[in-house]
């Protein structure tokens with residue numbers, strides 16, 4: 001049996017492990033990634049000051065060491081390779097391409113300079129090659145981070161950490177340099193709903209109270225309508241942390257993180273140079289829906305918040321890939337429980353599967369993909385009986401095809417070489433690694449121009 005997995009993030013690696021563990025069949029797994037480097041958001045999303053979670057890559061490296069696994073980095077499906085070609089060379093295909101676009105606020109002024117979506121800001125500080133040249137101008141003093149999820153928390157924290165807190169992490173060198181001269185003093189984290197509906201988790205929230213030179217600030221009135229006990233343990237933990245923040249007097253010299261609730265940006269306004277100057281915020285009230293959910297509704301009361309940068313961190317969505325059915329509404333690969341389906345008729349597309357955020361949308365932690373990917377592999381096993389009888393081209397033909405197109409696939413051993421170089425570079429500043437952020441530079445290290 002030969003399987004192609006597209007995407008080397010957690011979902012792709014957990015799917016590979018579940019396939020390679022099979023003792024009833026020998027499975028050859030080719031894992032493609034558009035980047036020369038593996039691990040998806042573990043490398044390009046997880047915050048640099050959260051090194052512990054990144055140790056999960058040891059689990060993935062153990063999968064990569066299995067004899068029938070092969071990594072083909074620097075190969076982008078839809079650009080270097082078509083779905084039709086994959087179908088010719090593999091018995092089954094697994095899309096594990098994640099969610100690489102950002103969701104939009106859809107308000108006037110969203111495109112102006114210094115309105116920077118989380119995908120860009122996060123990719124920039126994490127050294128993702130797509131965002132290494134992003135224009136991040138931190139010569140301003142006040143930033144609005146829109147959203148109340150863990151990505152908003154990450155972005156706010158990175159803006160407020162001191163260089164000393166960041167230099168021993170694997171933050172991209174260009175980001176560290178810009179942050180060293182940052183003039184940001186105040187960050188406003190804006191939730192459209194209330195504290196009880198916030199999506200961030202309590203461990204991440206608590207960390208905001210333990211920054212070296214920045215303190216959270218929350219007006220007690222923001223918590224006035226919150227219940228003492230909500231019946232949800234994690235929400236209660238969040239409220240406890242927020243109450244502790246509200247009771248704490250921030251240090252006079254500290255930078256400030258203002259936590260605001262029940263406000264939605266309605267317009268981003270530029271100064272004469274075309275940069276963000278302020279954001280219009282509408283006050284919201286909560287409205288219970290018949291299905292039990294609680295929505296934010298604007299009440300028409302507008303305030304102006306003077307900020308020099310707006311950073312929407314309101315969720316991600318899947319990119320479209322030519323030849324792969326796309327669910328416009330959910331902004332994911334069209335699927336039924338991990339089986340890819342035609343977006344219109346919902347008829348199953350034989351032998352094609354989807355895992356991770358490309359399957360479910362942008363919710364969930366790294367560890368949760370283990371069970372979820374194994375579940376989809378369960379479908380692959382039950383659907384795939386007898387498929388291996390179909391003769392395929394030799395396993396190396398796909399590499400020859402790519403090379404013929406001028407594409408240089410990067411193997412897992414090549415990646416290990418890059419890894420060694422990054423780790424050695426990082427050691428110079430006492431960091432776990434100093435990332436190479438440019439694909440051409442990575443290929444040059446590997447002797448492939």
Ligand SMILES: Cc1cc2nc3c(=O)[nH]c(=O)nc-3n(C[C@H](O)[C@H](O)[C@H](O)COP(=O)(O)OP(=O)(O)OC[C@H]3O[C@@H](n4cnc5c(N)ncnc54)[C@H](O)[C@@H]3O)c2cc1C
Pocket residue numbers: 006007008009010011012032033034035038039040041042045046047050053075076077078096097098099100122151154321355356357358363364365366367369
């Ligand atoms: C900013 C941020 C911080 C996070 N921090 C944490 C955290 O601290 N702890 C935690 O548990 N979870 C965290 N998460 C969540 C976690 O990262 C996700 O649950 C997980 O990475 C999703 O896995 P995935 O494999 O579906 O997608 P991804 O990790 O995004 O992997 C997708 C892979 O597909 C590749 N790809 C995309 N398109 C193509 C193509 N056309 N051809 C070839 N390859 C392609 C990409 O290069 C990428 O390597 C964070 C998420 C974000 C956004």
Ligand SMILES: NC(=O)c1ccc[n+]([C@@H]2O[C@H](COP(=O)([O-])OP(=O)(O)OC[C@H]3O[C@@H](n4cnc5c(N)ncnc54)[C@H](OP(=O)(O)O)[C@@H]3O)[C@@H](O)[C@H]2O)c1
Pocket residue numbers: 050104105146147148149150151152154191192193197198199200204264313314315316362363364365
């Ligand atoms: N350290 C970690 O463990 C870590 C770090 C980063 C990310 N992650 C995980 O990665 C996943 C994605 O995180 P995320 O923060 O991108 O998404 P998220 O948890 O879904 O949070 C998105 C936030 O944006 C808000 N929002 C959405 N549309 C909006 C709009 N139009 N206007 C204003 N606000 C809007 C949402 O508010 P509503 O609730 O009102 O919709 C919510 O507060 C989550 O599962 C998260 O836990 C984990």
